[in-house]
Amino acid sequence: MNAGQLIREAFRSLFANKLRSLLTILGIVIGVASVIAMVSLGRGVQGSLNSQFAGMGSSLLNVMPMPNPTIPNPQPLTLGDIEALSNPYNVSAVSGVAASLSQAGLAGYGSRESSVTIFGVTANYTTMNGYKLIEGRFLSEEDVLGQGTVAVLGSQTARKLFDRQRGIVGEVIRLQGQPYRVVGVLETRGSATFGLSAGDGSILVPLSTAQTRLLPQPVRDQVAQIDVLISHPDALDEATEQIKQVLRVRHETPVGVEDFYVFAPKQLLDSLNQMTNVLTIFLGGVAAISLLVGGIGIMNIMLVSVTERTREIGLRKALGASRRDILLQFLAESIVLSLVGGLLGILAGWLIGIGINMVAQSSGSDLTITMNFSAVLLATAFSSAIGIFFGFYPANRAANLTPVEALRSE
Amino acid sequence: MELESTQEWVVQAHDLTKVYRMGDQKVYALAGVSVGIAPSEVVAIMGPSGSGKSTLMNILGCLDRPTSGEYSLDGEPVSKLRDERLARIRNRKVGFVFQSFNLLTRHTALENVELPMRYAGQVKGSRERARAALEAVGLGDRTGHRPTELSGGQQQRVAIARALVNDPAILMADEPTGALDSRSGREVMELLLKMNTERGTTLILVTHDANVASYARRTIHLRDGQVVEEGVQ
Numbered sequence: 001m002n003a004g005q006l007i008r009e010a011f012r013s014l015f016a017n018k019l020r021s022l023l024t025i026l027g028i029v030i031g032v033a034s035v036i037a038m039v040s041l042g043r044g045v046q047g048s049l050n051s052q053f054a055g056m057g058s059s060l061l062n063v064m065p066m067p068n069p070t071i072p073n074p075q076p077l078t079l080g081d082i083e084a085l086s087n088p089y090n091v092s093a094v095s096g097v098a099a100s101l102s103q104a105g106l107a108g109y110g111s112r113e114s115s116v117t118i119f120g121v122t123a124n125y126t127t128m129n130g131y132k133l134i135e136g137r138f139l140s141e142e143d144v145l146g147q148g149t150v151a152v153l154g155s156q157t158a159r160k161l162f163d164r165q166r167g168i169v170g171e172v173i174r175l176q177g178q179p180y181r182v183v184g185v186l187e188t189r190g191s192a193t194f195g196l197s198a199g200d201g202s203i204l205v206p207l208s209t210a211q212t213r214l215l216p217q218p219v220r221d222q223v224a225q226i227d228v229l230i231s232h233p234d235a236l237d238e239a240t241e242q243i244k245q246v247l248r249v250r251h252e253t254p255v256g257v258e259d260f261y262v263f264a265p266k267q268l269l270d271s272l273n274q275m276t277n278v279l280t281i282f283l284g285g286v287a288a289i290s291l292l293v294g295g296i297g298i299m300n301i302m303l304v305s306v307t308e309r310t311r312e313i314g315l316r317k318a319l320g321a322s323r324r325d326i327l328l329q330f331l332a333e334s335i336v337l338s339l340v341g342g343l344l345g346i347l348a349g350w351l352i353g354i355g356i357n358m359v360a361q362s363s364g365s366d367l368t369i370t371m372n373f374s375a376v377l378l379a380t381a382f383s384s385a386i387g388i389f390f391g392f393y394p395a396n397r398a399a400n401l402t403p404v405e406a407l408r409s410e
Numbered sequence: 411m412e413l414e415s416t417q418e419w420v421v422q423a424h425d426l427t428k429v430y431r432m433g434d435q436k437v438y439a440l441a442g443v444s445v446g447i448a449p450s451e452v453v454a455i456m457g458p459s460g461s462g463k464s465t466l467m468n469i470l471g472c473l474d475r476p477t478s479g480e481y482s483l484d485g486e487p488v489s490k491l492r493d494e495r496l497a498r499i500r501n502r503k504v505g506f507v508f509q510s511f512n513l514l515t516r517h518t519a520l521e522n523v524e525l526p527m528r529y530a531g532q533v534k535g536s537r538e539r540a541r542a543a544l545e546a547v548g549l550g551d552r553t554g555h556r557p558t559e560l561s562g563g564q565q566q567r568v569a570i571a572r573a574l575v576n577d578p579a580i581l582m583a584d585e586p587t588g589a590l591d592s593r594s595g596r597e598v599m600e601l602l603l604k605m606n607t608e609r610g611t612t613l614i615l616v617t618h619d620a621n622v623a624s625y626a627r628r629t630i631h632l633r634d635g636q637v638v639e640e641g642v643q
Binding site: 325 | 471473474498500501502506514516517525529530533576
């Protein structure tokens with residue numbers, strides 16, 4: 001018999017017991033669907049985490065002051081610190097240093113008002129953090145040096161104040177009651193920033209302007225956060241140590257205590273990724289158990305089928321079917337069962353993914369589950385492997401029947 | 411009986427035994443049976459149940475191997491062949507007709523007849539040959555019917571077509587009329603004899619029905635695993 005005939009015969013005998021076949025493949029359908037749904041869910045969570053962290057940059061370090069009760073006079077971060085960190089003799093892999101101050105505030109245009117986060121930033125802040133413009137320009141060195149009353153709007157802020165995101169450059173808005181001219185509008189980043197960088201609902205102004213005009217108590221040269229861009233992600237650990245070294249000396253803190261904190265978003269992302277990976281494998285593994293149970297179901301039904309059809313097996317052997325012919329016949333049936341189950345399972349898993357996406361969207365989460373090709377491949381391979389594995393024993397049993405005994409059975 | 415090697419036998423069995431173990435006891439289903447059947451011959455094997463006639467049929471039909479003894483089918487020694495070779499011999503050289511027809515119920519008459527050719531690995535022209543075989547048994551207009559849509563006599567004709575489609579050397583009919591009424595039984599027997607005359611296929615009837623055996627020119631009587639009587643009509 002050739003492969004086409006084998007598969008046709010398999011379908012024919014499975015169709016003869018429709019309900020039984022359907023119930024048998026249900027186990028595989030559920031197993032494959034849950035494996036795919038779980039793996040896709042895991043990947044989706046990971047993808048949404050990654051996109052949220054993407055805005056932070058993978059080779060960026062955030063330095064923030066951290067009050068420490070054991071230090072009598074904690075030092076703030078200053079412009080002097082920035083200068084020291086910019087020096088490649090101090091931090092060997094440094095490729096840029098930006099600084100920012102942030103402050104909740106009120107922005108207004110005409111009769112509209114909106115609460116925003118005001119970020120006072122250095123001129124290189126936007127390029128270093130990878131912001132992009134819809135229109136206009138970023139803040140310039142001149143703006144910072146001259147304490148210019150200019151502002152760059154986050155996309156959400158622009159929408160709140162103007163109902164649009166274009167044609168805003170040149171407009172004058174109120175910030176804490178003072179007039180500022182809009183010079184640029186940022187593209188939507190969409191990702192959570194955890195306050196570590198300016199989000200879509202912020203307004204960016206020159207650092208000097210923020211220090212002197214927008215803070216409740218003006219500060220001369222203090223900043224709230226220093227961002228250090230490292231030339232290569234591999235140098236993150238070394239750079240972290242060097243930054244700590246420089247600041248400890250400058251802040252004159254005792255050995256082992258620090259009044260600042262160096263945070264690496266990439267490390268957080270890495271450990272989160274690791275966690276979701278473990279979770280995905282765990283969930284996939286639990287789902288795979290149901291696949292295993294489905295496989296046992298196939299084996300069980302194939303054993304019943306072999307017993308029921310002993311006489312048919314005997315007849316086929318009398319007509320000249322070899323051991324191999326019978327083996328392949330029953331193996332084909334179990335493989336068809338598990339493959340059809342696998343395909344339906346993929347479909348069901350895909351539908352579950354769509355369902356989760358719809359729930360996620362309606363609840364405002366940016367979780368998107370994409371059908372994972374490798375999961376589909378894996379599920380298909382796994383379910384056909386289950387067909388072969390669990391089908392082999394019953395098929396072998398059928399093949400090993402002697403024709404005389406098989407023909408004698410009723 | 412003396413087997414002369416000079417004569418052409420299609421079935422040539424010498425001193426066949428078949429021993430089953432029942433606990434410590436040895437049971438001889440066949441206790442030294444020698445049989446020679448010439449090409450185109452019609453032979454009936456008769457005997458009461460337990461006489462060993464089914465065992466002999468199984469061995470002659472290559473469904474089983476003798477415990478000892480020699481057996482050549484169509485010039486080929488088969489008593490020591492392995493399962494796979496034996497399956498090929500059954501496929502090419504033996505046609506079976508069973509009491510209960512043994513058709514595949516989900517397959518049409520045509521597909522049932524095609525089955526032996528599939529196991530022979532023959533794809534080309536198998537459909538046409540199956541159709542011709544059904545026409546030869548008078549069922550050319552029933553090719554698309556399933557066994558459940560056919561009468562008992564018709565089903566047995568399909569089985570005969572299936573048995574003959576690979577042009578076997580011998581046709582083994584095990585109580586071929588046992589499940590049929592007397593009229594269809596007679597028709598089936600006439601068909602079997604017709605095939606024997608037209609094609610020259612050796613016909614071996616295994617039966618306890620004297621009526622069926624009467625169609626044979628030679629009858630071999632078995633009892634307790636031994637040939638007790640051979641009669642030529």
